[in-house]
Amino acid sequence: MIAADILLGLAMIFVICFVVFSILIVAALDRRNIKTNFLWIRLLIFKYVSQYRKITLKETGKVGILFYLWIVSINLALVSAVAGLILRGSV
Numbered sequence: 366m367i368a369a370d371i372l373l374g375l376a377m378i379f380v381i382c383f384v385v386f387s388i389l390i391v392a393a394l395d396r397r398n399i400k401t402n403f404l405w406i407r408l409l410i411f412k413y414v415s416q417y418r419k420i421t422l423k424e425t426g427k428v429g430i431l432f433y434l435w436i437v438s439i440n441l442a443l444v445s446a447v448a449g450l451i452l453r454g455s456v
Contacts, residue, residue: 366452368449368452369449369450369452369453370449370453371449372446372449373445373446373449373450373453375441375445376441376442376443376445376446376449379438379439379441379442379445380438380439380442382434382438382442383435383439383442386431386434386435387406387410387414387435389431390410390413390414390417390431390432390435391406391410391413393417393429393431394413394416394417394420397420399416399420401413414432414435417429417432418432
């Protein structure tokens with residue numbers, strides 16, 4: 366039970382990181398004078414992340430670090446949540 370709670374807690378931390386990285390990506394696009402709609406960020410975040418990836422790849426020849434942090438955080442949140450739910454026995 367304790368391991369399940371730890372994993373679910375980690376999942377929540379990773380979700381918070383995902384939200385922070387999403388906001389940072391939108392802010393990076395705003396700094397580059399690309400219009401973003403903060404009210405619709407939930408629906409348009411995949412578009413914004415794709416734009417960020419393309420722009421940073423064009424500017425530096427490499428994809429920006431925020432893209433990788435965004436991908437890793439949501440994947441770790443998913444894996445932690447699933448593992449925590451399996452250990453808890455609710456799945």
